[in-house]
Amino acid sequence: MERYDLATGSLREMNAQLQAVAPGENLxxxxxxxxxxxxxxxxxxxxxxxxxxxxxxxxxxxxxxxxATVRIRGNAGPGVAENMMSGKVIVEGDASQYAGATGRGGLxxxxxxxxxxxxxxxxxxxxxxxxxxxxxxxxxxxKGNLVVCGDAGEALGDxxxxxxxxxxxxxxxxxxxxxxxxxxxEHLAALENLLESAEIDTDPAxxxxxxxxxRLYNFDIDNAGAY
Amino acid sequence: xxxxxxxxxxPATPPRQSWTFSQxxxxxxxxxxATGIYDIRGGGAKRRVPHFDDLLFLGASISRYPLEGYxxxxxxxxxxxxxxxxxxxxxxxxxxxxxxxxxSLSGAAKEALGRGASLAGTSTTTGDGGMxxxxxxxxxxxxxxxxxSRYGMNPDDLRKADAIEIxxxxxxxxxGGGMLLGQKISxxxxxxxxxxxxxxxRSACRHPDWTGPDDMEIKILxxxxxxGWEKPIYVKIGGARPYYDTALAVKAGADAIVLDGMQxxxxxxQDVFIEHVxxxxxxxxxxxxxxxxxxxxxxEVQLIVSGGIRTxxxxxxxxxxxxxxxxxxxxxxxxxxxxxxxxxxxxxKLGTTAGAYDDWHEGLDPAGITTQVPELEARLDPIEGGRxxxxxxxxxxxEAQTLARACGKSHLHKLEPEDLCALTMEAAAMAQVxxxxxxxxxxxxxx
Numbered sequence: 001m002e003r004y005d006l007a008t009g010s011l012r013e014m015n016a017q018l019q020a021v022a023p024g025e026n027l028x029x030x031x032x033x034x035x036x037x038x039x040x041x042x043x044x045x046x047x048x049x050x051x052x053x054x055x056x057x058x059x060x061x062x063x064x065x066x067x068a069t070v071r072i073r074g075n076a077g078p079g080v081a082e083n084m085m086s087g088k089v090i091v092e093g094d095a096s097q098y099a100g101a102t103g104r105g106g107l108x109x110x111x112x113x114x115x116x117x118x119x120x121x122x123x124x125x126x127x128x129x130x131x132x133x134x135x136x137x138x139x140x141x142x143k144g145n146l147v148v149c150g151d152a153g154e155a156l157g158d159x160x161x162x163x164x165x166x167x168x169x170x171x172x173x174x175x176x177x178x179x180x181x182x183x184x185x186e187h188l189a190a191l192e193n194l195l196e197s198a199e200i201d202t203d204p205a206x207x208x209x210x211x212x213x214x215r216l217y218n219f220d221i222d223n224a225g226a227y
Numbered sequence: 228x229x230x231x232x233x234x235x236x237x238p239a240t241p242p243r244q245s246w247t248f249s250q251x252x253x254x255x256x257x258x259x260x261a262t263g264i265y266d267i268r269g270g271g272a273k274r275r276v277p278h279f280d281d282l283l284f285l286g287a288s289i290s291r292y293p294l295e296g297y298x299x300x301x302x303x304x305x306x307x308x309x310x311x312x313x314x315x316x317x318x319x320x321x322x323x324x325x326x327x328x329x330x331s332l333s334g335a336a337k338e339a340l341g342r343g344a345s346l347a348g349t350s351t352t353t354g355d356g357g358m359x360x361x362x363x364x365x366x367x368x369x370x371x372x373x374x375x376s377r378y379g380m381n382p383d384d385l386r387k388a389d390a391i392e393i394x395x396x397x398x399x400x401x402x403g404g405g406m407l408l409g410q411k412i413s414x415x416x417x418x419x420x421x422x423x424x425x426x427x428x429r430s431a432c433r434h435p436d437w438t439g440p441d442d443m444e445i446k447i448l449x450x451x452x453x454x455g456w457e458k459p460i461y462v463k464i465g466g467a468r469p470y471y472d473t474a475l476a477v478k479a480g481a482d483a484i485v486l487d488g489m490q491x492x493x494x495x496x497q498d499v500f501i502e503h504v505x506x507x508x509x510x511x512x513x514x515x516x517x518x519x520x521x522x523x524x525x526x527e528v529q530l531i532v533s534g535g536i537r538t539x540x541x542x543x544x545x546x547x548x549x550x551x552x553x554x555x556x557x558x559x560x561x562x563x564x565x566x567x568x569x570x571x572x573x574x575x576k577l578g579t580t581a582g583a584y585d586d587w588h589e590g591l592d593p594a595g596i597t598t599q600v601p602e603l604e605a606r607l608d609p610i611e612g613g614r615x616x617x618x619x620x621x622x623x624x625x626e627a628q629t630l631a632r633a634c635g636k637s638h639l640h641k642l643e644p645e646d647l648c649a650l651t652m653e654a655a656a657m658a659q660v661x662x663x664x665x666x667x668x669x670x671x672x673x674x
Contacts, residue, residue, distance in 0.1 A: 015452045039445045044382050044453030059442070060449040064382040079436040083380055098436040102377040104421065120435040121377060123421040140431065142421045159429070161422055217426040218409050 002027050007034035011041070018068075021047040037077065042070050045087070062089045065106060078115075081108045084125055090199070097134075100127045103144065109198035116153065119146045122163055128198035138165050139175065147194050149202055160212040166191055168207045179213045266498040267406075269331075269587030269597065270557060271399045271490040271534065276507040278490070278535055279544040281654030282647050283663065286633045294632040301628040302638040305552050307529045308390060308459020308482040311451070315459055315482075316368055316390050318552065319348025320624045321639055322542060324616075325487075325533050325556035326372045326392060326463070328354025330407055330416040330428075331494035331587065332560075334361055336596045338609035339563055341365035343616025347624075352392060352554075354494075355405065355430050357419045358384040365613075370461065373450065375404065375431040378420040382453055391450055392461040393443070393481075395434075395472070398491030398534040401465030401505045404432035406495060408588050413599045444479040451480075461485050466506040466534065470514035477524050485554060486515050488534030492557040494597070495588030508534035508545075510657045516549030525549065526640075539626020546627070547642035548658055562619040563612040564594045 004014045014032065021027050025047075032053045035041055039058035042051050045068035053061065056074035065084045072080070075093035084103040091099075094112035101117070103125025110118075110127070116134030119127045124143040132150030139155070141163030151169035158175020164187070165178070174180075191204040244250065258266065287293035294301060308315040324344045329337050331354065338361050344351040350368035357379020363369055371388030373380065385391065396402065407416075407428040417424040437446050447460055462476035463485035473484050488508025493501065512532055519525040532545045533554035545553050557565075566574075568581040570593035577584065577591060587597035595606035631639050634646045648663040649655035655662040656669035667674065 011452065012456070016455065019455070040449040040452045043449055046382070059445045060436070063449050064385070064453055066382065078442075082436050083377060083382075085381055101436040102380065104381065117435070121431065123377070139435075140429070161426075217423075219406065219427050 002030045003033060004030065005033040006036065006038060006041075011038055015040070015043060018042055018045050018049070018051065021045075021049050023047060035074075039077070042068070045070070048087075056093070065089060075112070076110075080110075081106070081125070084108060088197075094131070095129075099129075100125050103127070107194075107197055109200070111200075113150065119144075119163070122146065126194055126197075128194050128200060130198075130200050132169065135172075136175070138163055141165070145190065145194055147191065147198070147207070149200060157210050157212070159216065160210075161217075162212065165210040166207040167210065168202065171208075171210070174210065177213050177216045178210055181209045181211045183207070183209045267495055267588060268498050268501070268585040269493060269495050270501070270585045271492045272502050272505075272507075274502055276489065277509050277651065277653045277657055278507060279509060279541045281509070281650045282544050282658055282660065283650060284540075284543070284547075284630050284634060284646055285648055287635055292635045294635055294637060296629065296632055299632065300637055301631050303624055303628065305529070305640070307531070307552065308461075310482045310524075310528055311456065311480065312390075312459040312482050313455070313457045314389075316350060316370075318350060318368070320620060321546060321550075321552035321627075322347075322536075322620055322623055323349050323370075323531060323552060323554045324351035324559050325491070325554040326352035326354040326370070326394070327556055327560075328356040328407075328494065329359050329362065330354075330356040330412070330420070330599070332596060333598055333604040333607065334359065334415075335604050335607045335609045336560070336563060336612070337362045338365050339607065339612030339616060340559060341369070342609060342613025343559070343562070343620065344368070346613060346617035347620035349620065350389065353388075355407075356416065357381075358387070359419075363387055365609075372463075375434045376420075376429075377435070378428075378430070385450070385458075386454055388458060390459040390461060390483075391454070392463050392485060393446070393450075394463045395443075395476075396465030396467065396487075397463065397493060398466045398487035398489050398505055398508070399493035400496045400500045401467040402432060403496055403500050403504070405430035405493065406588075408495070408590070416599060440475040440479050443476075447480045459483060461531070463487060466491075466508065466511040467504075469506070469511040470518045473515040473518040473530075474522060477519065477522055477528050481528060483529040483531060483551075484515065484519075485531045485533065486511055487554075488512075488532075490535030491533050492560075507657070508532060508536075509654060512545065512548045512550060513657065513659050519549075526551065539623040539628075540630060542623055543627040543630040543639065543642055544647065546639050547646050548644055548660075551640065558619070559616055560596055562616045563596055563607060564615070565592070565596050567594055570594055 030051045035055045037058045043063040046066040048067045051070045058077040060079045062070045062081045069088045071090045076091045076095045078096040079098045081089040082101045084106045086106045091110045095110045095114045097115045099114045099118045100108040102121045104123045108127045111130045113131035114133045118133040118137040126145045128147040135153035138157045142161040148167045152171045155175035157178030305321045345367040352370040370390045373393045409425045459482040461483040462481040464472040466488040489505040529551035531552045532550040536553045573593035592598040595603045647660040
């Protein structure tokens with residue numbers, strides 16, 4: 001286990017060391033001490049390493065992650081795992097705004113709640129939230145899955161493209177062109193896998209599925225009031 | 228008794244068209260009444276606005292000594308991004324190619340832009356939709372745009388780029404997003420953008436994971452950390468509030484500012500947006516330079532100005548007013564063959580004429596530039612297109628050098644406002660140079 005203490009070291013040095021790990025090296029397990037809400041921790045990683053961040057993080061922790069597994073032992077600031085390509089990011093506390101924004105792959109698991117715009121413009125990432133999500137979550141979601149074990153705020157899935165949304169609790173309101181859809185067996189199976197990967201034990205049968213009605217895919221003046 | 232309108236001895240009053248309700252205005256009212264939707268088009272503002280044409284160089288005189296043309300050096304190189312980046316960009320000429328997307332432009336057009344820019348010793352820029360291997364391969368210096376949509380964004384391409392341009396706004400539509408219509412969404416465009424083929428693709432107007440200058444500072448930190456602090460980071464702003472936007476971008480840690488006035492083009496936006504939002508390039512330049520000077524950052528943070536740059540005279544005037552470089556988009560497309568009269572028959576079939584064609588979003592460009600239709604795209608030879616762009620860039624550079632030598636300047640960056648006068652009061656006020664033949668600068672010295 002390698003340890004890096006941000007109380008005495010620098011963000012640049014820490015990220016450079018994590019980014020420099022080459023495939024086949026032994027330095028596969030890291031612990032980041034005293035993150036104290038610093039921004040841009042463990043960004044741009046591209047190796048199958050495991051990183052434990054021992055405390056709360058600021059903006060963009062694990063941004064653009066590839067391959068790595070990053071576990072945040074605390075709350076995460078805005079934009080955690082933004083534009084993630086692959087790998088896994090686990091937030092053991094709550095996450096602030098824009099969690100998983102524009103992510104293109106991998107899994108973001110948030111054990112607590114996520115704030116507004118969770119999964120905004122997601123492009124293939126899977127996001128599983130143990131608690132609730134705030135307003136405008138999955139706004140313009142293009143691909144991937146957003147799973148919410150608690151409740152969803154206003155305008156869920158507004159202007160949704162092909163991303164799928166699963167919610168166990170209540171939905172305050174659906175956004176433009178977002179509708180409830182039939183939960184078929186393949187969806188239940190996919191949901192079961194996502195929950196298991198996120199280390200969340202709950203019954204997929206309790207969820208409802210939401211997706212795009214695809215009415216706004218091509219501009220039509222008669223739909224102008226819906227935008 | 229009925230009035231006789233044809234009495235030969237009474238002068239006839241000619242039919243009088245209304246200035247307010249002109250033929251163009253009435254035609255637009257009829258079009259709107261028939262369709263129920265605003266007009267969408269490509270390009271920048273078409274209205275007449277104060278521009279570099281309204282400025283003149285004074286040239287040499289008894290008190291100003293000129294340099295010998297073809298003999299004495301007048302350098303044109305510029306370094307961009309030395310404030311924080313470990314690997315600043317070195318350009319041979321102060322004219323770059325602006326961001327234009329693969330999707331709005333054909334693959335051949337993007338390749339031609341890369342070839343032309345590389346031959347001329349300058350950079351080209353990606354656009355919404357990500358970086359294509361062809362574009363990277365044919366561009367010696369490639370600036371990777373970081374846009375609100377984040378279509379195709381990935382860290383590998385970020386690291387392949389020579390610089391990163393965070394797009395906050397653009398001159399044609401400060402505050403507006405975009406829409407790439409379904410007919411231009413080929414399989415490849417759709418795949419790069421993670422969306423189904425054939426649907427309209429909206430480009431967001433705001434970044435999804437930050438708001439305001441304090442957040443932008445953290446975003447810049449993240450991008451620098453991901454790329455090892457190697458790449459220059461530009462911030463592109465539309466011509467809305469150039470003094471404050473420039474100051475805020477500098478404060479957020481930008482290496483360079485790209486400032487785009489309202490004549491700057493877009494792939495597609497509402498005509499009402501293009502013509503009625505944002506300021507002319509000429510009006511934006513001096514406030515941005517002032518902001519840099521007030522912060523002690525002029526020449527430390529480079530200012531790249533775009534929006535209606537067409538000639539070496541425009542280049543020289545922009546640099547004289549304090550820009551470090553300029554960027555061209557529409558002019559580069561024209562150099563490749565956009566709106567060429569040789570396609571007039573086809574323009575007529577599309578209900579337009581050469582020079583006025585601006586339905587770039589519809590993907591039917593006869594010149595094969597703003598299209599994804601293979602038969603049309605094949606009309607543009609990227610090698611020949613690159614050569615034409617190189618020639619055009621070289622010509623503009625020679626023109627700018629000619630003007631600089633006439634002012635006695637051994638580098639384009641030595642041009643200064645004192646070398647200029649203005650033909651109109653508006654231009655004098657905006658450029659803050661004297662009205663020709665006077666010492667009067669409107670707004671200065673209490674007048």
